[in-house]
Amino acid sequence: MGYAVVLGEALVDLLDTERDGERVYRQAIGGGPLNVAVGVARLGGAAQFVGSLGDDVLAGRIRAFLxxxxVGLAGAVTVPAPTTLAVVTFAGPEPDFRFYGEPPSYGLLAADDLELALLEGADVLYCGSVVLLQPRTLAAARRAWALATGLRVFDPNVRPRLLGGPGALAGLREVVAEFAAGAHLVKLSTADAEVLYPGEPVEGVAAYLRELGAATVVVTLGAAGAVLAAADADPVRVPAPRVNAVDATGAGDSVMAALIADLLLDGEPADPAGWVGRVAFALRVAGLVCESPGGATAMPTRADVQRRFKD
Structure with missing residues (x-):
């Protein structure tokens, strides 16, 4: 089995919570791609994190955690910037993220920083998330995408707070179309789909991304499961298991991690039915993540998943 390169951001989440009657922020190491890399490793795959990390104590904690x-750090670079903080508040079904730190520590990876041998040797390359809004790191992601010899997977992981108006959204749509066109797998959430393509049904979004060139598209629907569009089959809905959810942080990232781990283990499924089984397993992984607080720290092993879902 080979390894996956996960190119994206690592940062520190400050989670708004209450303790002893006071509002406090709980510190957690985060970033969607970091969660994916940790999830792949927990599920038995080999993962290398590629991105820019700050030069402070918090960045040291991120390195130690990975x-x-x-998770390998051969492709991670240190940059002269404080670690970006994401303040996370909870008021509706989706957490609200506000990002602090300029320039963002995660957005300083340049195309020339890439370890070419690491990329060219990867069986799977993941790109996506908020680094694509940073011109410097977008250039690095484009170069990595062009160099990849293995399977390419993509997740837009949209954060509306980082979109500075209609022009930014239009630009992001173009980037999503560009990466989807060359992707073996695209994973996005209903929240992503609503921002990118307002008013479009999720099956329509999945079909559109396939028309652009994506071989397989998975749209996660929270407790309702996921929509899967694979090969020339019509999009199908894959149900999620019933769970006792306490914290959905990292659930979507765990779906991506499970799909990547299975790609490393067994390659692409031969037919759409094979993808249904993969997505069903990924939704079990996500369900287990939702039953524990935290994002990266909640990523389970395969044994954990088998114990929780014995059938």
Whole structure:
């Protein structure tokens, strides 16, 4: 089995919560791509994180966390910037993210920083998330995408707070179309779909991304499961297991991680039915993540998933 390169952001989440009657912020290492890399490693795959990390104590904690999770850091670079903070508040079904730190520590990876041998040797390359809004890191992601010899997977992981108006949204749509066109797999959430393509039904979004060139598209629907569009089959809905959810942080990232881990283990499924089984397993992984607080720290092993869902 080979390895996956996960190119994207790592940062520190400050989660708004209450303790002893006071509002406090709980510190957690985060970033969608970091969650994906940790999830792949926990599920038995080899993962290398590629991105820019700050030069402060918080960045040191991120490095230590990834190392302890068996995620490689050969493609991570240190940049002269404080680690970006994402303040996370909860008022509706989706958490609200506000980002602090200029320039963002995660957005300083340049195309020339890429370890070419690491990219060219990867069986799977993941690109996506908020780094695509940073011109410097977008250029690096484009170069990595062009160099990749293995399977390419993409997740837009949209954060509306980082979109500075209609022009930014139009630009992001173009970037999503560009990466989807060359992707073996695209994963996005209903929240992503609503921002990118307002008013479009999720089956329509999945079909559109396939028309652009994506081989397989998975749209996660929270507790309702996921929509899967694979090969020339009509989009189908895959149900999620019933769980006792306490925190959905990282659930979508865990779906991506499970799909990547299975791509490393067994390659692409031969037919749409094979994808249904993969997505069903990924939704079990996500369900287990939702039953524990935290994002990266909640990523389960395959044994954990088998114990929780014995059938």
């Amino acid at each position: 190392t302890a999770a068996d």
